[in-house]
Amino acid sequence: MTTMTDASVREFKMPDVGEGLTEAEILKWYVQPGDTVTDGQVVCEVETAKAAVELPIPYDGVVRELRFPEGTTVDVGTAIITVAVAGAAAPEASGAPAEQQRAEPAPAAEEPKPEGRQPVLVGYGVATSSTKRRPRKGPQADVPGPAQAIQAELNGHGATLAEKPRPLAKPPVRKLAKDLGVDLASITPSGPDGVITREDVHAAAAPSAAEPVAQAPAAAPAPAAPAAAPAAAAPAASYDPARETRVPVKGVRKATAQAMVGSAFTAPHVTEFVTVDVTRTMRLVEELKQDKDMQGLRVNPLLLIAKALLVAIKRNPEINASWDEANQEIVLKHYVNLGIAAATPRGLIVPNIKDAHDKTLPQLAEALGELVTTAREGKTSPAAMQGGTVTITNVGVFGVDTGTPLLNPGESAILAVGAIKLQPWVHKGKVKPRQVTTLALSFDHRLVDGELGSKVLADVAAVLEQPKRLITWG
Numbered sequence: 148m149t150t151m152t153d154a155s156v157r158e159f160k161m162p163d164v165g166e167g168l169t170e171a172e173i174l175k176w177y178v179q180p181g182d183t184v185t186d187g188q189v190v191c192e193v194e195t196a197k198a199a200v201e202l203p204i205p206y207d208g209v210v211r212e213l214r215f216p217e218g219t220t221v222d223v224g225t226a227i228i229t230v231a232v233a234g235a236a237a238p239e240a241s242g243a244p245a246e247q248q249r250a251e252p253a254p255a256a257e258e259p260k261p262e263g264r265q266p267v268l269v270g271y272g273v274a275t276s277s278t279k280r281r282p283r284k285g286p287q288a289d290v291p292g293p294a295q296a297i298q299a300e301l302n303g304h305g306a307t308l309a310e311k312p313r314p315l316a317k318p319p320v321r322k323l324a325k326d327l328g329v330d331l332a333s334i335t336p337s338g339p340d341g342v343i344t345r346e347d348v349h350a351a352a353a354p355s356a357a358e359p360v361a362q363a364p365a366a367a368p369a370p371a372a373p374a375a376a377p378a379a380a381a382p383a384a385s386y387d388p389a390r391e392t393r394v395p396v397k398g399v400r401k402a403t404a405q406a407m408v409g410s411a412f413t414a415p416h417v418t419e420f421v422t423v424d425v426t427r428t429m430r431l432v433e434e435l436k437q438d439k440d441m442q443g444l445r446v447n448p449l450l451l452i453a454k455a456l457l458v459a460i461k462r463n464p465e466i467n468a469s470w471d472e473a474n475q476e477i478v479l480k481h482y483v484n485l486g487i488a489a490a491t492p493r494g495l496i497v498p499n500i501k502d503a504h505d506k507t508l509p510q511l512a513e514a515l516g517e518l519v520t521t522a523r524e525g526k527t528s529p530a531a532m533q534g535g536t537v538t539i540t541n542v543g544v545f546g547v548d549t550g551t552p553l554l555n556p557g558e559s560a561i562l563a564v565g566a567i568k569l570q571p572w573v574h575k576g577k578v579k580p581r582q583v584t585t586l587a588l589s590f591d592h593r594l595v596d597g598e599l600g601s602k603v604l605a606d607v608a609a610v611l612e613q614p615k616r617l618i619t620w621g
Contacts, residue, residue, distance in 0.1 A: 156211055158226035164200045164529055169196045169319055170219045172397060173227065182210045189573040193221075196396045198496070198527050208232040220397060222317065222344075316343040327352040394508070397493035400446040410554045413468070414591040419550040419600055423608040424572050431614045440509055445516035449487075449541055450566055451614060452607070453511060456539060457483060457504055458621050459606035466603045467488050467536050470593050476478060477594045485553055486538035487515065489522040497555050498527050499535035543567060549585040559595055562607065584611075 171193040178190045189201045190210075210231035215221055266405045314331035316324070324331050329351045331343055337342040367380055374381070386393070415578065428451050435446045460467050460483055467480045484601055485503035489496055498521070521527050538555045543566035552563040565585040572581035588604040610616045 155232055157206060157208065157230050157232050158464035159202075159204055159228045159230065160226050161192075161223050162202070164193070164202070166221060167193050168529070169317060170220050171200075171221050173215055173217055175217055176213055177615065178208050178210050178213075178228075180212055183444055184208060184210060184230060192358075196495070198399075198529055198532070199493070200529065204228070204230065206230065206232055220345075222319075272294045275574065276421075288463060314339050314343055320345055320348060324348045339401045359533045380599055399491075399496060403495050405553060406556050407553050409554050413556075414554050415593060415596075416551075416554065416589050417600060418589040418595065419597075419604050420549060420585060420587050421582060421604055421608045423565060423584045424574065425579045425584050425611045428611045428614050429567065429582045441512060444509060444512040445519070446512060448516060448567060450508070451510050451541070451566070451617075452541075452562075452611065453485060453487075453503070453506060453515065453539060454556060454617060454621075455607045455610035455614075456537065457485065457560055458610055458617060459535065459603045461604055462600060462620060463603045465599055466560050466590070466595060468594055469536070469557050470550075470559070470591060480536045482536070484534050484536045485534035486558070486561075487518055488538060488552075488555075489519065489520050489527075491525060491527075493525060495525055496522060497535060497538055498522060498531040500567055501534070501536075537561070543584065549586060549587045552589050554589060554591060558582050558591075560588060560590040560600070560603065563589070586611075 148463040164171070174192045174194050176191050178184060178188075183205050185207050186205060187203045192199055194200075194355060195364060198498055211229040211231045214225075214229070221227055229582040246516050248480075277429045308314050314334065315336065316331055321331065324334075324343075325352060327348060328349050331348075334343050334347050334351045337347055340607055372547055413462045425448070428448065432446060432448055432451060433448075435441050464481075465479065467483055469478045469480070471478050482502055483504040484499040484501050485499045486499040489498065498518050500511070502516060503511060503514070506514060518527075518531075521531070535558055538552075539562040540550075540552050540561060541564045542550050543564050544553075546566050549565035550563050552561045553563050563586070565587070567582050569580050570583040571578050573579075585607060586604060588600060592601075606620075610620065
């Protein structure tokens with residue numbers, strides 16, 4: 148006879164809902180302790196570095212605990228909610244009651260039992276193998292090989308090599324420690340497998356600001372302690388809430404800042420400009436709006452500009468590439484995922500149209516319309532913002548003539564479109580009022596030479612000046 152086992156507690160961990168994301172902020176909980184949940188039910192909404200995503204629970208049960216309140220930023224792979232599941236084996240310790248697991252959190256965190264990656268209905272959670280690799284790093288660092296020991300002695304620090312292994316911490320935590328001026332080697336880790344967490348860094352930074360006198364004996368020169376105390380207290384003293392507002396950098400703004408800094412200081416940018424008469428293109432836009440095949444679709448100058456760029460890429464395919472630093476290779480893309488920079492309430496995002504090169508003009512118009520609508524509603528998925536190859540940013544909607552756009556990381560070119568204005572222009576030997584705009588193309592000079600970049604920009608301008616080239620060149 149089969150007997151019903153006691154309810155076991157399952158932990159639902161923060162999944163990686165987008166490729167390479169390391170953390171997410173819990174925006175809203177849809178359940179509370181004691182609520183019954185079913186497989187596939189949405190339990191919370193989180194904001195990743197690029198979008199807001201709803202997370203469904205992958206099993207039935209009763210909510211036992213919400214590990215973090217709303218507004219908390221949680222690392223990927225960290226348990227955020229526990230659910231009591233009736234009649235199922237405990238994931239962390241077979242047959243162990245939930246109370247015993249909660250009483251002994253350390254073994255559960257250090258010796259995870261599930262193998263492989265766990266499905267979470269929005270992809271798969273972080274592979275547990277990553278936590279199994281960390282314990283092996285410790286002994287290797289503590290017991291250096293003969294060659295390492297000899298070299299260490301020659302360098303004059305043989306005695307300290309085994310005593311000071313590299314602290315374990317994720318890249319965001321290391322950056323936080325660097326920003327706060329905290330030495331990771333001085334922190335006692337509280338995370339699983341000896342990993343230093345954000346809380347550990349903040350805890351280490353707090354005493355330095357609150358008790359500067361206590362650190363005075365540790366400093367070599369005596370006068371250094373009094374000088375450090377005013378410096379640490381200066382930001383707090385100069386901050387006046389009535390005159391300044393401090394906004395935490397997180398979510399889309401944080402991701403944008405990191406991406407732009409990385410782009411600006413990784414890829415050598417070159418920007419070229421061209422001013423072009425787009426009067427014929429504007430006439431074509433008005434004609435397409437009346438075309439029965441385009442009824443119900445978003446028809447605007449951006450549509451034809453996007454098509455012009457796709458034609459230019461077809462004529463100059465080498466522009467559609469990326470730089471692989473690790474393998475020292477240039478990756479030529481035989482597809483175009485066209486990114487469109489979009490300003491949203493959450494900040495700047497760059498979703499892309501997959502395989503834009505294969506789309507007809509009506510299909511491209513439909514894809515652009517869906518992209519813009521989804522972005523404005525804040526429902527753009529992380530997948531829609533991955534894999535872009537070339538981007539268009541339309542700064543003209545703000546009345547700006549042009550700009551020097553920064554590359555979207557992993558891409559080789561970005562086209563900025565300025566405002567289309569009625570200006571005096573020499574047309575057929577006479578000065579006439581014409582619709583004119585300025586285009587700017589930024590490209591990665593590591594893989595795009597000036598000649599190639601110039602050809603691409605010239606081709607885009609030529610198509611917009613004479614849109615019939617969409618047929619003759621397309």
